[in-house]
Amino acid sequence: MIKNIDKYCKDNNIKLTPVRLKVLELLQNEKCGLGAYRILDLLRDAGFNSQPPVAYRALDFLVEHGFVHKIESQNSFVACTDPGAHHSPVFMICKKCDSVSEAPASATASDLSEALMATGFKVEQTIIEAEGVCSTCADT
Amino acid sequence: MIKNIDKYCKDNNIKLTPVRLKVLELLQNEKCGLGAYRILDLLRDAGFNSQPPVAYRALDFLVEHGFVHKIESQNSFVACTDPGAHHSPVFMICKKCDSVSEAPASATASDLSEALMATGFKVEQTIIEAEGVCSTCADT
């Protein structure tokens, strides 16, 4: 996973520096969203500088390049499960276990853009988050 | 508009107190989302107590009863344009003029719930926000 991203960065001449890589790894190891200050703590544990801008800069970079998504309803961040692909993700947020999953490619975002076009609104980006109960938690 | 909400409150035995009503009116007079601290300023201007909990409590109440929606990507609030109706709103956020409009009833949210059900996820609530350019701004 990191492999692909690393290659993507080299190909596009963008730099996955140590702190950026570390943040990405931290997020990839989590099934829940992490807040910037949680990430900051984990960075400190890993021996990095831990002032807020450090985390926010790394997150800005990762989000900008599509390696990480921000979950707006939680002010948290998750690793992208399909990095490189330009997409309009849909997130499933479980209120029992807090897990955040990116929904497998769905037509929702494009349907939405089309539907809104009828109102004269030109969609550039969509934020779609669903709160509910994941299949694992539903079973218990 | 306030009329209907007032009636709804009486019918359901919930209280639209002065500060709650004022916040609702402030939001109804705006086409953009307002942040809690902006609302707080406006409350102060109107002679109300202006400690943060005042605004947040009023907003909590209004959101809970569906009179106001929170725009998660902006940490702002807008008046509901179809209060009383239990719905899954879709918002159109214009990046030029900052206006926030609630999309006329769309199938998007229910389509989404259905699509995600296939993954085993049980949707309870959806957050759908589209960023782009409104028809007014597109014309200029």
Next chain:
DNA sequence: ACTGTAATGTTATATTATATCATGAGGTTT
């Protein structure tokens, strides 16, 4: 009048995010 519940007042603090200016690291131009 008594009591229970919801609303408001008040103070303090937690959480999330950014502005600003200084320093460093690595290319590339001369």
Next chain:
DNA sequence: AAACCTCATGATATAATATAACATTACAGT
């Protein structure tokens, strides 16, 4: 190699958003 440019990082301060906790008041039902 020196000068320069750009991007990344270091460091300090502060802004913006949100809630905890406890005291007081208002008011309906008994």
